[in-house]
Amino acid sequence: MKEKNESGGGYVRADQIDLKSLDEQLQRHLSRAWTMEKNKKREEEEAEARPTTTRQEWEIDPTKLIIKSVIARGTFGTVHRGVYDGQDVAVKLLDWGEEGHRSEAEIASLRAAFTQEVAVWHKLEHPNVTKFIGATMGSSDLQIQTDNGQIGMPSNICCVVVEYCPGGALKSYLIKNRRRKLAFKVVVQLALDLARGLSYLHSQKIVHRDVKTENMLLDKTRTVKIADFGVARVEASNPNDMTGETGTLGYMAPEPYNRKCDVYSFGICLWEIYCCDMPYPDLSFSEVTSAVVRQNLRPEIPRCCPSSLANVMKRCWDANPDKRPEMDEVVTMLEAIDTSKGGGMIPIDQPQGCLCFRSYRGP
Incomplete structure (x- = not known):
């Protein structure tokens, strides 16, 4: 059996072909193709896992946010004073918990709650509803300002930024x-x-x-x-x-x-x-x-x-x-209520105070 040589002129005998070399070339070619396919698949998976690069209409620029002292603490997070783009704000931080400390189901539930809150709040505009400024989900750019400078926040923290109400609850x-x-x-x-x-x-x-x-x-x-x-x-x-x-x-x-x-x-x-x-x-x-x-x-x-x-x-x-x-x-x-004549609750320690409360409170 004869094979045509690479130059196209003449033939070589089959027993002169370097099968080992051909095998190595084929392995290298298959390995390259497999690696390319693997990389392509990984890139696709990473792209799916990554948040969309298009910023949501409610998304803040984390670099403009400075988070300061704690105002209140809750089960899944804290509320802080803060400044966003020069404006006094309140910042609600939602903590997913350190990796491994919370189940996937719990984290999914918290993310759903966060998304739900943002979806509801960011469309509202009324003088008797706290003004929503923006939010961010899982950004590593958040900073907390302390007396000793700024410290970074874990990337699994999400936050909602709203107007600051100095009168409190x-x-x-x-x-x-x-x-x-x-x-x-x-x-x-x-x-x-x-x-x-x-x-x-x-x-x-x-x-x-x-x-x-x-x-x-x-x-x-x-x-x-x-x-x-x-x-x-x-x-x-x-x-x-x-x-x-x-x-x-x-x-x-x-x-x-x-x-x-x-x-x-x-x-x-x-x-x-x-x-x-x-x-x-x-x-x-x-x-x-x-x-x-x-x-x-x-x-x-x-x-x-x-x-x-x-x-x-x-x-x-x-x-x-x-x-x-x-x-x-x-x-x-x-x-329709006329407030000009008063009618407020009379303090109990005043002599004319009404007997407003007894030990039993019923309907």
């Missing part, structure tokens, strides 16, 4: 005024701010699902702004599709979730704003849950409370969700 403000109580005009104004914010959310088909005074902030003019959209979601057309038991005990309505549960929670907040006190202070969480559902327990309305305001509370926390007003109707009711 509404709950803290009410606690500070627990003995003095608030003027009736201030009570109605705070309630109107909250009602208008909720009315706006509901008009956008958004149910907050955790309406409580801790989640309401005060700006420098003492305007109430709704914050914390961690469990908010777009309202389902079928109420049965909404998950129940989301929110904070004491504020939660006793039925599956739709916007009327926000109305119930508003009723509890209204009582709290008027009384500068906490509902059910002597009951455990389990006792509150049971009594609200089975015994129709509600906070006791003080006798000094004007009937116009007491009526709003009662209608909002009615056991039948269908009898509760929509939030825009609540706004109208509050706007």
Whole structure:
């Protein structure tokens, strides 16, 4: 058997062919092809795993953000003071946990919650809703400013940046005024701010699902702004599709979730704003849950409370969700209240104080 030589002229005998050399060339060629294919596959996988290079409309530039001292701590993160592009901001940091300390399912759940919060919040624009500035997911460019300079943040931390409200949480403000109580005009104004914010959310088909005074902030003019959209979601057309038991005990309505549960929670907040006190202070969480559902327990309305305001509370926390007003109707009711003659809660230590509270608090 003869093979044509490489120059094309003449032939060589088969026993003169260097089979070992040919085999090595073939191996090198196959190895190169296999490596190229492997690299191509890896690049494709990495590209899929990488966040899209196109910046989301809500995404901040991490290099413009300076994170400062802690304002508050929660289960999955902290809220800090900060500066973004020269503006005072609050920065909510969500920590996925160090690698290996949290299961894949937990991290996926946290990422979904983060994405949900951003998806809801970044489209909102209302004077009684905390202004959303931006967010970033898993960036290594975040810095925390300390007395000793700046330290970097782990790349698994995500953050939401919102306007800074120097008045702090509404709950803290009410606690500070627990003995003095608030003027009736201030009570109605705070309630109107909250009602208008909720009315706006509901008009956008958004149910907050955790309406409580801790989640309401005060700006420098003492305007109430709704914050914390961690469990908010777009309202389902079928109420049965909404998950129940989301929110904070004491504020939660006793039925599956739709916007009327926000109305119930508003009723509890209204009582709290008027009384500068906490509902059910002597009951455990389990006792509150049971009594609200089975015994129709509600906070006791003080006798000094004007009937116009007491009526709003009662209608909002009615056991039948269908009898509760929509939030825009609540706004109208509050706007109609005459605050010129007073009617605020009378401090207990004043001689003319009403006997507003007894040891038992029932409906």
